[in-house]
Structures are given as structure tokens and as C-alpha cells.
Amino acid sequence: MAEPVGDGAGGHVLGVDSGGSGLRIAVARIAPDGGMPRTAATFTSHDPVRTGPTGIDADHMLEQLLPAATELARQVGAVGFAAGCVGAAGMGTLGDALRARLPEALSDAFGVRRLALAADAVTAYAGALGQQPGAVVAAGTGLVALGADLTPSGGWRRADGWGHLLGDCGSGAWIGRAGLEAALRAHDGRPGGSRTLLDRAQAVFGPVAGLPAALYPRPDRPAVLASFAPEVARCAARDPLAAGILADAARHIADAAAAACPPVPGAAVALTGGLLALGDPLRVPLRAALAERLPDARPAEAAGSPLDGALAIAAALAEDRLALPVDGKLLQITGHMADPPPRRAG
Amino acid sequence: MAEPVGDGAGGHVLGVDSGGSGLRIAVARIAPDGGMPRTAATFTSHDPVRTGPTGIDADHMLEQLLPAATELARQVGAVGFAAGCVGAAGMGTLGDALRARLPEALSDAFGVRRLALAADAVTAYAGALGQQPGAVVAAGTGLVALGADLTPSGGWRRADGWGHLLGDCGSGAWIGRAGLEAALRAHDGRPGGSRTLLDRAQAVFGPVAGLPAALYPRPDRPAVLASFAPEVARCAARDPLAAGILADAARHIADAAAAACPPVPGAAVALTGGLLALGDPLRVPLRAALAERLPDARPAEAAGSPLDGALAIAAALAEDRLALPVDGKLLQITGHMADPPPRRAG
Incomplete structure (x- = not known):
């Protein structure tokens, strides 16, 4: 000591x-x-x-x-x-x-x-x-947005961060879950399915009949779901349904950022966490969604x-x-x- | 003996x-x-x-x-x-x-x-x-559709039934989850929120800050989610967002029925399970969705x-x-x- x-x-x-x-x-x-x-x-x-x-x-x-x-x-x-x-x-x-x-x-x-x-x-x-005013979205397996309003009447504003069953919309678990649902829709012959994602799901998890048993008993279900998010991103270039999942995720992320961001012109908005590793299939629609939802904010790199x-x-x-x-x-x-x-x- | x-x-x-x-x-x-x-x-x-x-x-x-x-x-x-x-x-x-x-x-x-x-x-x-050909959707907390094709080349056809994280689209857990997400969106100030559902969620579960702790540690998470489905149904008459959740659920149920139903004119389609207890807020859009997705099928009451x-x-x-x-x-x-x-x- x-x-x-x-x-x-x-x-x-x-x-x-x-x-x-x-x-x-x-x-x-x-x-x-x-x-x-x-x-x-x-x-x-x-x-x-x-x-x-x-x-x-x-x-x-x-x-x-x-x-x-x-x-x-x-x-x-x-x-x-x-x-x-x-x-x-x-x-x-x-x-x-x-x-x-x-x-x-x-x-x-x-x-x-x-x-x-x-x-x-x-x-x-x-x-x-x-100590700049603005909003930071921390996005990995889960997702939470936090905004800091530095005006006297301000404070912290949180948006989402409710976990994989109640929210975390646009997170890795959210993207992976949506991708697996699309895979199983294709398997069943229901609308909204993607054969491409079904092929990837089977390559990663084996025959889909075993998917529930591989997921539900696990204590780390959100992480298992999120493990499929990179597959969705890899399919986005050739599969419109996968691209649509990422576009929806981008909108959800921008919604959370907008709800948390203080109404200050030039407020900084940054994204942190592992989700950005999904690359352009997420980054490109996310830039567009943030520009639309927060036109007065300033996109910032996390320092x-x-x-x-x-x-x-x-x-x-x-x-x-x-x-x-x-x-x-x-x-x-x-x-x-x-x-x-x-x-x-x- | x-x-x-x-x-x-x-x-x-x-x-x-x-x-x-x-x-x-x-x-x-x-x-x-x-x-x-x-x-x-x-x-x-x-x-x-x-x-x-x-x-x-x-x-x-x-x-x-x-x-x-x-x-x-x-x-x-x-x-x-x-x-x-x-x-x-x-x-x-x-x-x-x-x-x-x-x-x-x-x-x-x-x-x-x-x-x-x-x-x-x-x-x-x-x-x-x-022993009629057709499809039966069993819908309660979860949802699975099973169709029987009695032609020589036929067999059983299953659709959905993948559980609350991978599917069971339109089930009680699905409806309740969507309702709670809408409640929390209203709480956060994100789009897609419903003040009416937020009020109901707080009446049922207490302050929403405690909702994750009330849900995630439970082994019966799907049942906890499904317990909110009747609230969504009760709000549907005065809350367009709640009505929209039930309309989406009806479409998902019809999708599962259509994927399972054999392509036989006059095939019987029945719904069983506790979900019908939600009443007209679900039954009315479900009738419409089934008529649209399965125009040649015959709606049947479960015997x-x-x-x-x-x-x-x-x-x-x-x-x-x-x-x-x-x-x-x-x-x-x-x-x-x-x-x-x-x-x-x-």
C-alpha cells in the first residue's frame, strides 16, 4: 500500500x-x-x-x-x-x-x-x-444511448438499453435475431424469409431443427444471437432482406441517439462499441439515418x-x-x- | 392391473x-x-x-x-x-x-x-x-402451425414454433413483447411508442426502470411477456399502435397457417389455444388476414x-x-x- x-x-x-x-x-x-x-x-x-x-x-x-x-x-x-x-x-x-x-x-x-x-x-x-454536449450510442451485443445536456436545466438522458427482449433495438443481438428469424421464415416457406441467411445459419449452427436447443438453454442468449450479426452484414451486399435488416437497425440506432441528444445545435453524436465492426453495411445506412434524424448534430468519432x-x-x-x-x-x-x-x- | x-x-x-x-x-x-x-x-x-x-x-x-x-x-x-x-x-x-x-x-x-x-x-x-386435410395453428404463449396433406405425396408441414427469440410470430409472447417495447419507446421518447401501453405497463409491472429486473432473471420469460398480451388487446380500441400490433400478429398467424396448409381447395383451417381469448381485437384482423392469405381454405372451429x-x-x-x-x-x-x-x- x-x-x-x-x-x-x-x-x-x-x-x-x-x-x-x-x-x-x-x-x-x-x-x-x-x-x-x-x-x-x-x-x-x-x-x-x-x-x-x-x-x-x-x-x-x-x-x-x-x-x-x-x-x-x-x-x-x-x-x-x-x-x-x-x-x-x-x-x-x-x-x-x-x-x-x-x-x-x-x-x-x-x-x-x-x-x-x-x-x-x-x-x-x-x-x-x-465534456461536450451530445449523445453517445454504446452498441455491441446490446445498445444504449446516453445524452448529456450541459445547460442548467439539463442532465443525462438515456434511451433504450432495455435488453434483448424489451429493446436494444439495432444492437448486435437485435440484428442477429432478425437474421435468424428471416432464415427460419425461408425454411418454413413463410414470407419475409431469406435463403441466403438460411444457408449461413445452417453453416454456422448446423441443421435449423437444432437451433432452438442450441440457443434457449444458454445463459448468454443475447451473445449467441449477436454472433450471427456479422453474417447478416456479410450477406447485405447480395441479399436485400439482410440489407433491410441493417437499414432498420440503423434507423433504430438513430432513433435512440435522437431521443438522448440534447436540443443543442452542433451537439456531438458518437457511436462506440463493437457494432461498428460490422462495417459499411451498417455504417452507410447509419450515416444516412443520423443525418435525417439529427440534422443539426455533428457526427463525431469516439476519442x-x-x-x-x-x-x-x-x-x-x-x-x-x-x-x-x-x-x-x-x-x-x-x-x-x-x-x-x-x-x-x- | x-x-x-x-x-x-x-x-x-x-x-x-x-x-x-x-x-x-x-x-x-x-x-x-x-x-x-x-x-x-x-x-x-x-x-x-x-x-x-x-x-x-x-x-x-x-x-x-x-x-x-x-x-x-x-x-x-x-x-x-x-x-x-x-x-x-x-x-x-x-x-x-x-x-x-x-x-x-x-x-x-x-x-x-x-x-x-x-x-x-x-x-x-x-x-x-x-382426419380432414388442412392446417391447425396452436397459439398461446408460443405459436406453431401444422398442416396435414393427405395426398400420397403429402405429409405433415410445420411452420414456426421456433420459440420466442427465433419466431412464434404472432403468439402471446410476441404480442406482449411488442407491447412492452412500445411502452418503453414512449418512455424514452423514441418513435413507435404508445403512452397508453406505457400507462398499462406501469400499472401491471410498476415503474419501468424495474422491468428488466422483473423479466430477465425469470425462467418463464415467454409467459411473462405473454401476460401483457391481454393489455395490448384491451388498449386496441383506443390506441392505434396497440391495434397495429394485433394486426401484425394476425398477419404472422395467417402466414404460418398458409405455409403449413396443403394446396387443396376447401382445406380446413382452425386455430386452437389460449390466444383466441384476446377476443375481437385479434379475431377481426385474423379473419381478414386468413381470407387474404388463404382464400381457398375453409375457416373451421376446432372440434x-x-x-x-x-x-x-x-x-x-x-x-x-x-x-x-x-x-x-x-x-x-x-x-x-x-x-x-x-x-x-x-
Whole structure:
């Protein structure tokens, strides 16, 4: 453990991105110009923080976070961290233990005086767009759009992100599911079928009679569905039905972006996540759909990752220039905002 | 146990309908005119036959079936059964143990010389339409259409029945899911939303933020989705979006019926299952969709239940007048077709 430090910790911040694929931790030096902080060292664990009956397991996170952050601080010569930001999937509903434990633990270990606890969508937003107003659509297996309205009456606006049965319209699971339905329609002789997609479904999953048994017992059904999305994209050039699925997906993505985006001319709109890997069969209709639904917005490339976003929020917090909406749910500031770090008696 | 009997068993047949809600057993006297057999007594168990790693558990079925059938035979004064039909959900893929055990067990116990093993969709067909050519759509939480082509080159034709993620288009789960998606679209401010359905969703499930947690961990997700279908139907009169969902469902149901129905003028088309309880908001567009997709077919009311269908198949088998397609999968005749019932030596 590093010694708790106070004012000497001004130069470095700590960022954490906790999700289903693991725990990513980084330290960065605060940029002198107020720009995106420069990441100095990162640590990645492929042991995702457990979620138990009381939510995200704070002990399991701290077991990994404290030694890793200590080692990162040592490597970059940081004497503690001026601020930190922990982004976690499910922070809003499952983050009570983190809210209860992290502020004191990170204050004690690293002198962290200001700590942001953020939903992963917020760190994704900050990584993609920094502190500009706009909307970020995070699209992979699922899909959620988050918009930041930086006006005084503003706040965060979420759209979709309801999961594969209730929404996530236009996501990988949505595209793959639509492709498999079209394959089975062709198999049955129902309208709306695609022989091309049926051939691909059989090549990937074997005879379609076995498809229900290959899908329904799996705990990762959305991922199984999403695994077929690249096949739909590959068929789009020669199969109008596959192209139509991607055009529909593009419209759904633009709908979510439009619902989340604040009504500010020039608002930035960025897409993050693995879905863009589908390439032009999705990108081309998506550009058109965004231009139609959000004519006053500015398409932007995502500048960085959710881990970069956590570092950006931490740096802004350290320098008192956090402009993103702090709503106590999606983004909450905890700890010791104005006070020096508390020391335990004795 | 009744004594095994041979030729004296001509007057009665045994029917079984095994499904997720239990085991239904009936005996019937064969009608002298070749019509639907007259059910004489029935037994219902609410202990569904277990499905294990080797498929439907034959021992568990026989434990319930043998004593119940013995008692039913005693009540109606039957000295054994000339033929039997066991219909079971999953018979095609999970019925190996039943195929291995039932013929001998029912021959030994009741002198059953001819035994049909049928998928539940086949007994539903026979219960609804008897031995007429046509199509039956079984629609409740899920949806599957089965058509019987009685021409020499014909056979069974299935359409849909792929489950709530891959199909079951127009089913209760499909309608409920579409209604909840429309509710959440209204909540988010995305297009395609319905305030009316959002109000109903909140009345039924509470604040929508809790909807994912109320749905995804449940093992019976399709039933949870289907539980919202009656709300969609109730909203249809005043909400065009809800009415549109039911019109789409009607088209999907008609598509499945059309894919399954043999190309025979005057083929009968019937709908069975709980979905019709949605009433006119579904029935009216469904009548229109069926008239458009199957102009040469004859809409029919389902005459009876799957248990009635099992008895009808057994009676036809006993009298050598089974006309439904025997394909060894959906409908298989086992046992001792031409021979007298075997007797164990000793």
C-alpha cells in the first residue's frame, strides 16, 4: 500500500472501468492545458468483479483494485491520486456497496479526495466526447444511448438499453435475431424469409431443427444471437432482406441517439462499441439515418474508451472543472469534496 | 392391473396427452359410424411427466399412466384397449424412451395391439380437424402451425414454433413483447411508442426502470411477456399502435397457417389455444388476414382438444382407417400392427 497522501497528489488521477469482461485500471497525469489526461500506465484483470445478492461486490473489487493501483502508482512515481473515477456496469442499481466502501478505502490508501462513481454509460460518454454536449450510442451485443445536456436545466438522458427482449433495438443481438428469424421464415416457406441467411445459419449452427436447443438453454442468449450479426452484414451486399435488416437497425440506432441528444445545435453524436465492426453495411445506412434524424448534430468519432472516460472525469474533478451532469445516480461525486482527506485517529 | 386381452378389446381405445401442465388420460368407446369416438372417462394429473437427460421419462409416465388407465378401464367396463395414442410435447426429439418402453408396457397391461406416438401438435391437429386435410395453428404463449396433406405425396408441414427469440410470430409472447417495447419507446421518447401501453405497463409491472429486473432473471420469460398480451388487446380500441400490433400478429398467424396448409381447395383451417381469448381485437384482423392469405381454405372451429385428438387417432388406428400422415417422427405407429399381442413365456 502506498502511504496516504494529501496535497502532494495533485499530478495523478485514478480511473477504473469495471464490466462483464473484467476490471481495467489506469493512472494518468493531469494535462496542464485541461485536455484529456495522458494515460501513464494501465492494469487489466480478466476476473470480472462479482455481483452478489447485495449488488456489485465491493470487497472483490478492492481486492484487485488496491494492489493494482498501488503498483501503477509506483510505476509512474505518483504519490497517491488527487481524484478518482470508478465506472461500473450496473452502478445505478447495483452500486450501493461501492458507494458505501470505495470513498474511504481510496482515501485511506491513496489520499483520493474526490471520487466519482459512474455508470459505465457515463464513462463511455466521457471517453467518447469528453465534456461536450451530445449523445453517445454504446452498441455491441446490446445498445444504449446516453445524452448529456450541459445547460442548467439539463442532465443525462438515456434511451433504450432495455435488453434483448424489451429493446436494444439495432444492437448486435437485435440484428442477429432478425437474421435468424428471416432464415427460419425461408425454411418454413413463410414470407419475409431469406435463403441466403438460411444457408449461413445452417453453416454456422448446423441443421435449423437444432437451433432452438442450441440457443434457449444458454445463459448468454443475447451473445449467441449477436454472433450471427456479422453474417447478416456479410450477406447485405447480395441479399436485400439482410440489407433491410441493417437499414432498420440503423434507423433504430438513430432513433435512440435522437431521443438522448440534447436540443443543442452542433451537439456531438458518437457511436462506440463493437457494432461498428460490422462495417459499411451498417455504417452507410447509419450515416444516412443520423443525418435525417439529427440534422443539426455533428457526427463525431469516439476519442477514447470508457477507461479514458473515467480518467477524464477524474481529472476534471481534480481541477474543479467537471461540467458533466452530476445527478447522484448515473454520476455521483462522493468522498471529501472540500475537506482535506480525513485521517484516522491513532 | 387389468388382465392382458386380445380380440375382446375392440370396443375401447386409450388416449394420452402429456404436456407442461400435466398428464391427461382418457378412454373412449369407438363410434360405430367411424366418427369421433365418444369419451367415456378421463383422468387428469397435474404432475407433468419429467424430462431428464435422456428425454421424456418413460418410467414417470408409466407410473401414472398404468394405474390410471386400469381404473378408467374398470369404470367403463373395458377389457383392455384395441389401440392407443400417446401425444406428448417434444415427442419428436425427446421421445426415445417412450418409443422404447410404451409399446410393450401397454401391450402387456391392456392388450394394446396398435399404439400411435404423436407430437402434441399432431394430437392438437386431430382434435381440432379429425382426419380432414388442412392446417391447425396452436397459439398461446408460443405459436406453431401444422398442416396435414393427405395426398400420397403429402405429409405433415410445420411452420414456426421456433420459440420466442427465433419466431412464434404472432403468439402471446410476441404480442406482449411488442407491447412492452412500445411502452418503453414512449418512455424514452423514441418513435413507435404508445403512452397508453406505457400507462398499462406501469400499472401491471410498476415503474419501468424495474422491468428488466422483473423479466430477465425469470425462467418463464415467454409467459411473462405473454401476460401483457391481454393489455395490448384491451388498449386496441383506443390506441392505434396497440391495434397495429394485433394486426401484425394476425398477419404472422395467417402466414404460418398458409405455409403449413396443403394446396387443396376447401382445406380446413382452425386455430386452437389460449390466444383466441384476446377476443375481437385479434379475431377481426385474423379473419381478414386468413381470407387474404388463404382464400381457398375453409375457416373451421376446432372440434376438440388434443386429448380428443389422441382418442380419434387411436380409434382410427383400431379400425384401420388412419388417414393422417405417418412419418415416423411427428406421428409414428409402434407395437404390433398385424400380430396378436405377444405373451411373455412362462
